[in-house]
Amino acid sequence: MTREEKSVVIEELTAQLADNTNIYLTDISGLDAATTSNLRRACFKSNIKLAVVKNTLLEKAMEASDKDFGDLATTLKGNTSVMYSETGNAPAKVIKEFRKKSEKPLLKGAFIEEAIYIGDDLLDTLVDIKSKEELLGDIISLLQSPAKNVISALKSGGGTIAGIVKTLSEREG
Numbered sequence: 001m002t003r004e005e006k007s008v009v010i011e012e013l014t015a016q017l018a019d020n021t022n023i024y025l026t027d028i029s030g031l032d033a034a035t036t037s038n039l040r041r042a043c044f045k046s047n048i049k050l051a052v053v054k055n056t057l058l059e060k061a062m063e064a065s066d067k068d069f070g071d072l073a074t075t076l077k078g079n080t081s082v083m084y085s086e087t088g089n090a091p092a093k094v095i096k097e098f099r100k101k102s103e104k105p106l107l108k109g110a111f112i113e114e115a116i117y118i119g120d121d122l123l124d125t126l127v128d129i130k131s132k133e134e135l136l137g138d139i140i141s142l143l144q145s146p147a148k149n150v151i152s153a154l155k156s157g158g159g160t161i162a163g164i165v166k167t168l169s170e171r172e173g
Contacts, residue, residue, distance in 0.1 A: 006057060009054075009057050010057050010060045010061050010064065011061075013053065013057060013058055013061035014061040014064045014065055016049075016051075016061075016082075016084060017061055017062065017065045017067060018065060018066065018067070019084075020084040020085070020086075021086075021088075021111075021112070021113050021114075022084070022085045022086065022087065022088045022090075022091070022110075022111070022112050022113065023082060023083070023084055023110065023111040023112075024082070024083040024085070024091040024092070024095075024107065024109075024110045024111075025072065025075055025076070025080055025081070025082060025083075025107075025108040025109045025110065026080070026081045026082075026083060026091075026095065026104075026105040026106060026107055026108060027078055027079055027080065027081070027104060027105060027106040027108055028052075028079065028081045028104050028105045029078060029079035029104070030104060031102065031104055031105075035102055038098075039094075039098055039105065042094050042097070042098055043083065043091075043094055046085070046087075046090045046091075046093070046094050047085065047086060047087070047090065048083050048084065048085045048090055048091050048094060049083070049084040049085075050081060050082070050083050051081065051082050051084075052079070052080070052081045053080055053081070053082055054080075055076035055077065055080050056076075058076060058080060058082065059073050059076050067111070067114070068114075069111060069116065070116045071116065071118060072109045072111060072116055072118065074118070075108035075109040075118060076108075080108065081105065087131045087132075087133075088112045088113060088126075088129045088131055089126055089127055089128070089129045089130070089131060090131075091110070091126075092107070092110075092123055092126035092127040092129070093127055095107060095123060096123060096124075096127050106120050107119070107120045107122065107123050107126070108120070110122075110126060112126070112129065
């Protein structure tokens with residue numbers, strides 16, 4: 001690979017790092033072609049981009065990036081694949097599901113919304129991270145529950161002020 005080609009790859013990697021807020025570094029070495037193809041299919045179904053990269057080029061792209069990757073560069077040893085996703089926990093879920101049949105991919109580290117996770121032992125923690133959509137759903141549910149209580153009190157109170165007050169006071173107690 002010429003110096004110009006390396007420079008182009010570093011620029012492309014830097015752009016990918018800038019465009020994504022959820023980045024996983026994994027090791028998929030040793031997977032045969034069929035298993036790797038299955039992993040790529042699983043990633044595609046979950047809207048995850050999977051790319052095998054050279055450690056030195058990824059490290060230079062991390063340095064050129066505006067993001068602070070902290071100690072994540074220390075994981076760049078051996079073979080490295082990068083998973084890019086819009087959803088913070090999607091790659092972790094794919095990895096966990098895939099490892100039911102295979103010992104890899106191994107999680108080297110992850111950059112999730114500016115937080116850094118290093119080590120395969122954090123896979124379950126990353127699976128449990130809620131996506132923005134899940135958090136919004138939880139918030140909406142919390143906001144709706146008092147309104148639902150008032151509406152049901154209005155319906156069961158017979159439409160009179162006294163009935164509504166009585167129904168609400170019985171629920172409070």
